Amino acid sequence: QSVLTQPPSASGTPGQTVTISCSGSTSNIGTNYVYWYRRLPGTAPDLLIYDNDQRPSGVPDRFSGSKSGTSASLAISGLRSEDEGDYYCATWDDTLRGPVFGGGTSLTAL
């Protein structure tokens, strides 16, 4: 049971906008930055979003992050088949005194 709750799956047709949610609590998302990682099939995870809504250089602006209260979201606009993979949110948890990940969301482009 992950500390952060994500839907196990999400899907959309190419070109659509898909949003993945991440729900936590006041001890984690409510007081700390949220990060989003993507793991494409057969590859290592990579960083998509840091500090709630910032994109590392090289990440297209099709990916955007937001946070409100104890929840965060990742939006992927202009969905492409190559976006298929697993997406994870992460943050620091003040009670556990360590990082926590969401359970991951498997994204499918229909």
Add this chain to the structure above:
Amino acid sequence: QVQLVQSGSELKNPGASVKVSCKASGYTFTSYPLGWVRQAPGQGLEWMGWINTDTGTPTYARGFRGRFVLSLDTSVSTTYLQIANLQTEDTALYYCARIDTVLPYLDVWGKGTSVTVS
């Protein structure tokens, strides 16, 4: 370019130990801590712990204290994850990742090392 290169896949018997390496290049090794993340088959990412590459001090997440040891050799810019008394539930992909500024800001990842205990 900045890279983390991990050692190859391992197949071990229960009760054995394994040592996974993660070699950094393209930056000053002691300037960034390194962390480890586990992904068991069909499961999500799980934080294991991290090591201060300047002091060599490790910090372990709950559930990874005792059989798991993080160490480093700064002379070869490498950090190690050693797991003792392997159990079948240790079967997983193990990733090292560079920590940028704060946790869990993991800006560079290794490709992962598969450890199978059977």
